[in-house]
Amino acid sequence: MSLDQVFLVISLSTYAVSALALVAYFFSRDSWLKNLAVPLVIVGCACQFAQLIARYELTHIWPLLNLYGSLSLFSAMSVAIFIFFAFRYRLWFAGGFVVALAAIFLAYGLTWNEGSLPPVPSLQSYWAKIHVPIVVSSYAAFMVASVISGIYLIKNYLGARPGRGQLWLNTIPSLAQLDVLTYRIVAVGLPLLTVGIITGAWWAKEAWGAYWQWDPKETAALSLWIFYAAYMHLHTRNAFRGTFSAWLGLLGFPLMLFVFLIVNIVIGGPGISLHSYKM
Amino acid sequence: MATAEPTGIGFNVSARVRQGYDDFLRTFSNVLFAVCLFVVWGILTLLGVVIAQGKDGSTYFDLYAAPLARLIVRLGLDNVYHSTAYVGIIGLILLSLAVCTFKRVIPARLPALRPVKVEHLTLHDSFEVPDDPQTVKASVAAFFARRGFLVRKREFNGDEWTFADRHNWARRGVLVAHVGFVIIAAGTAIYWARGFSGDKAILTGQTASIPRTGAALTLRDFQYRIQPIQTKSGMVYQPVDYVSRVRVSGSSDPPHDAVIRVNHPIDVNGTLIYQSSYGFGMQFAVRQYGKPVGGLPPQTLKEGDALTLPQTTRQIQYAQFVPTIDKATGAATADPRISNPGVVLNVFDDGQPVGATLARLGKPVDLGGGFSIVPQRYVLYSGLQYRYDPGIPLVGIGAFVLLAGLCISFYLLPARFYVRVEIAPDGSRVGMAATTVKGSDIFAGEFAALTAALKESRA
Numbered sequence: 001m002s003l004d005q006v007f008l009v010i011s012l013s014t015y016a017v018s019a020l021a022l023v024a025y026f027f028s029r030d031s032w033l034k035n036l037a038v039p040l041v042i043v044g045c046a047c048q049f050a051q052l053i054a055r056y057e058l059t060h061i062w063p064l065l066n067l068y069g070s071l072s073l074f075s076a077m078s079v080a081i082f083i084f085f086a087f088r089y090r091l092w093f094a095g096g097f098v099v100a101l102a103a104i105f106l107a108y109g110l111t112w113n114e115g116s117l118p119p120v121p122s123l124q125s126y127w128a129k130i131h132v133p134i135v136v137s138s139y140a141a142f143m144v145a146s147v148i149s150g151i152y153l154i155k156n157y158l159g160a161r162p163g164r165g166q167l168w169l170n171t172i173p174s175l176a177q178l179d180v181l182t183y184r185i186v187a188v189g190l191p192l193l194t195v196g197i198i199t200g201a202w203w204a205k206e207a208w209g210a211y212w213q214w215d216p217k218e219t220a221a222l223s224l225w226i227f228y229a230a231y232m233h234l235h236t237r238n239a240f241r242g243t244f245s246a247w248l249g250l251l252g253f254p255l256m257l258f259v260f261l262i263v264n265i266v267i268g269g270p271g272i273s274l275h276s277y278k279m
Numbered sequence: 280m281a282t283a284e285p286t287g288i289g290f291n292v293s294a295r296v297r298q299g300y301d302d303f304l305r306t307f308s309n310v311l312f313a314v315c316l317f318v319v320w321g322i323l324t325l326l327g328v329v330i331a332q333g334k335d336g337s338t339y340f341d342l343y344a345a346p347l348a349r350l351i352v353r354l355g356l357d358n359v360y361h362s363t364a365y366v367g368i369i370g371l372i373l374l375s376l377a378v379c380t381f382k383r384v385i386p387a388r389l390p391a392l393r394p395v396k397v398e399h400l401t402l403h404d405s406f407e408v409p410d411d412p413q414t415v416k417a418s419v420a421a422f423f424a425r426r427g428f429l430v431r432k433r434e435f436n437g438d439e440w441t442f443a444d445r446h447n448w449a450r451r452g453v454l455v456a457h458v459g460f461v462i463i464a465a466g467t468a469i470y471w472a473r474g475f476s477g478d479k480a481i482l483t484g485q486t487a488s489i490p491r492t493g494a495a496l497t498l499r500d501f502q503y504r505i506q507p508i509q510t511k512s513g514m515v516y517q518p519v520d521y522v523s524r525v526r527v528s529g530s531s532d533p534p535h536d537a538v539i540r541v542n543h544p545i546d547v548n549g550t551l552i553y554q555s556s557y558g559f560g561m562q563f564a565v566r567q568y569g570k571p572v573g574g575l576p577p578q579t580l581k582e583g584d585a586l587t588l589p590q591t592t593r594q595i596q597y598a599q600f601v602p603t604i605d606k607a608t609g610a611a612t613a614d615p616r617i618s619n620p621g622v623v624l625n626v627f628d629d630g631q632p633v634g635a636t637l638a639r640l641g642k643p644v645d646l647g648g649g650f651s652i653v654p655q656r657y658v659l660y661s662g663l664q665y666r667y668d669p670g671i672p673l674v675g676i677g678a679f680v681l682l683a684g685l686c687i688s689f690y691l692l693p694a695r696f697y698v699r700v701e702i703a704p705d706g707s708r709v710g711m712a713a714t715t716v717k718g719s720d721i722f723a724g725e726f727a728a729l730t731a732a733l734k735e736s737r738a
C-alpha cells in the first residue's frame with residue numbers, strides 16, 4: 001500500500017467513526033462522544049491533506065485536476081471549514097452530518113480514481129493551483145451552510161410541536177443563532193466563489209483567449225453566485241431571515257452539487273465544456 | 280402678479296408622470312424587486328447551462344423531442360446569453376442597483392444621528408449607577424472610545440445623547456460592492472463597443488491575416504504531443520502540448536518569428552493570439568472513369584468541409600480525420616497517434632444523407648456514376664483564436680472593487696450604540712440600545728458582553 005493510500009484509509013476510517021460518534025452526540029449530548037470524535041475529525045482532516053500532498057509527491061501531478069482530486073479536496077475543505085466554525089461558534093453538535101457527507105464524497109471520489117494522468121495542456125497552468133482549491137473551498141462552505149440550515153428547519157419544525165423532544169431541542173442553539181451561523185458561513189463561501197470566478201476568468205484569459213467564454217461550468221458557477229447573492233440580499237430584510245433563509249440555505253446544496261458534479265459528469269463533455277474532466 | 284392656474288388636463292398629466300416616477304423609484308429601490316431580477320437572471324443562466332448553446336437548429340431536433348426543440352429555437356434559448364432578454368435583465372439589474380443605491384442604501388446605511396426610543400429597539404438595556412450624570416457620560420464615552428468606537432455627542436431638546444459607532448466607515452461596503460458590479464458591466468460594454476474576436480484555422484505553410492490588426496501570420500509548423508497512459512479503466516491518450524511556430528508580419532514590429540502554445544498567447548498590436556485547437560486538412564483527388572475531374576475547388580478541405588461532384592447533386596463531406604485504422608478489422612481506433620490514417624466521408628444527395636464510409640489514405644472510394652475519390656495527403660492545421668478586448672483593465676478593477684465590497688460588507692459589522700444618561704434618585708440612569716446593518720440577532724451576544732462590561736466598569 002502506498003503512503004497516500006495509507007492516509008486515505010486513516011481518513012476514511014476516522015471520518016466513519018467520528019461521524020457516528022457525533023451523530024450519537026447530536027441526539028444524546030453525552031460529552032464523552034464529542035471528546036472522542038473531535039480529535040478523530042482533526043486527525044482525519046489532517047490525513048486527507050497529507051494524502052493530497054503524498055499523492056503529489058508520488059506522481060508530481062497536482063491532485064486537483066480530475067474529479068477524484070477535486071472531490072478529495074472538497075471533502076477535506078468541508079471538514080476544515082467545519083472545524084474552524086465548530087471551535088469558534090461551538091458547532092460540534094452539527095459535526096456528524098458534515099463529516100458523514102465529507103466521507104461519502106471522499107468515497108465517491110475514489111470511484112473516479114484513474115491513477116495518475118497528466119493534465120491536458122490548458123490545465124497546465126499555475127492558475128490551476130489557485131483557482132481550483134478556492135472554488136472547491138467555496139462549495140465546501142456552502143455544504144456546511146446547508147447542514148446548519150437543515151438543522152434550523154428540523155428545530156423549527158419540532159419546536160412548533162410541543163412534545164417529549166423539547167428538552168433535547170433546547171440543547172441546540174436558538175433559531176436566531178442558527179440563522180446567523182448560516183449567514184456567516186455563506187459569507188465565507190460567497191467571497192471565495194467570487195475569488196474563484198475571478199481567478200478562473202484570469203486563467204481563461206490566458207488559456208482560451210477570453211476571460212469569459214459562456215462555458216457551461218463558468219455559467220453554472222455564475223448561477224450559484226447569483227443564488228447566494230440573492231440569499232445575501234434577502235437576508236438584509238428582517239422578514240426573510242429565519243425559515244425562508246434556511247430553506248434557501250438548504251436549496252443551495254443541490255444547486256452546488258449540480259454545479260460541482262452534474263455539470264462535469266453529465267452536461268459538459270469534450271466539445272461542450274472546456275472544463276470536462278473526461279477528456 | 281397673477282400666476283397661471285394649471286389646466287385640469289395638464290395637472291393630471293404631470294400628477295400621473297410624478298406618480299409613475301414615484302412608483303418607478305419605489306419598485307426599483309426595493310430589494311425584493313432586485314431579488315426577483317436575480318431569480319430571472321439565475322434561471323436564464325441555468326437554462327444556458329442545461330441547453331447546449333450555439334448549435335445549429337437541427338441539433339436540437341436530434342437532442343430533444345420536436346415540441347421542445349421548437350420551443351428552444353423559437354425562444355432563442357439556443358443562444359441565451361446573447362439574447363435581448365439576458366442583456367435586458369442585466370440592464371434592469373444595473374438600473375435597479377443605481378436607483379436603490381441612491382434611494383435606499385445610502386439613507387439606510389448612513390443614518391443621521393437621532394434620538395431613539397431605547398426600549399423599542401430589540402437590543403436594549405438600562406441600569407443605574409451612583410455617580411452624577413456628567414461623570415457617567417464621560418466614562419461611557421471613554422469606555423466606547425477605548426474599544427475603538429467613534430463617539431459623538433448631540434443635544435436634542437436639551438437632552439444629550441451619546442452615539443458610539445463601530446466600523447462606521449464599513450457602512451459604505453455595500454456601495455463599494457455595487458460600484459464594483461457597475462465597473463465590471465462598463466468593462467464588458469467597452470468590449471462590445473470596441474473589441475473584436477474570432478478564430479482562424481491556418482494550414483501549415485499558409486498565411487492568414489488577422490482582421491483589424493493589419494497583421495498576417497504564416498504557420499511555419501504545428502506540433503502536438505500525445506502521451507498514451509494506462510489508467511484503471513483502460514488506455515487514455517492524453518494530449519500534453521500544442522505548439523504553433525509562426526512568422527508575424529505587418530504588425531508594428533518588424534517581421535519576426537513567434538511561438539504560440541496553450542496558456543502562452545502572443546500580442547500582435549494589442550490583439551492577443553492564442554492556441555486553441557488543431558486539426559487535419561486533407562487533399563482529395565476526384566476521378567471519373569479513371570480521369571481526374573476538373574472544376575473542383577483545389578484547396579485542402581478541413582473537417583466539416585464538403586465538395587460537390589460536377590454536374591451532379593452529390594456532395595461529399597470530409598467529416599473527420601481518423602489517425603489510426605485497425606489493419607485487422609478496418610475500423611477506426613481511439614489511438615490519436617497517426618499510424619494508418621484515413622477519413623470518414625459522408626455522402627449527401629440533394630442535401631439528404633445517403634451514406635458514410637471510412638476511407639484509408641491513398642485508397643480510392645467508389646462513389647457511383649463512375650466517380651471515385653482518394654484522400655491523398657493530410658496537412659496539419661492550427662486553430663488559433665484572436666481577441667482584442669480594451670475592457671479588460673476595467674473588468675479587472677471592477678472585480679477587485681466588488682470583492683473588496685463583499686469583504687467589507689460581510690466581515691465588518693457596523694453597529695451603533697445610542698446612550699442616554701439621565702438623573703436618577705440615587706445617581707444616574709443609563710439607557711442604551713444598539714442597532715446594526717444586519718439586524719439584532721447577529722449582535723446580541725456582543726451587545727450583552729459590552730453592556731455587562733460597561734456595568735462592571737461603573738460598579
Ligand code: HEM
Pocket residue numbers: 229232233235236307308309310312313372373375376379380383384387388453456457460681684685688689716717
Ligand atoms: C449583482 C450585483 C449586486 C451585488 C454584487 C450586490 C452586493 C451587495 C452586498 C455585498 C450587500 C451587503 C449584504 C450584507 O450586508 O449582508 C448588498 C446589500 C444591498 N443591496 Fe446589493 N448587490 C447587487 C445588486 C443589487 C441591486 C440590483 C439592488 C437593487 C435593489 C441592490 C440593493 C441592495 C440593498 C438594498 C442592500 C441592503 C442595504 C441595507 O439595507 O443595508 N443590490 N448588496
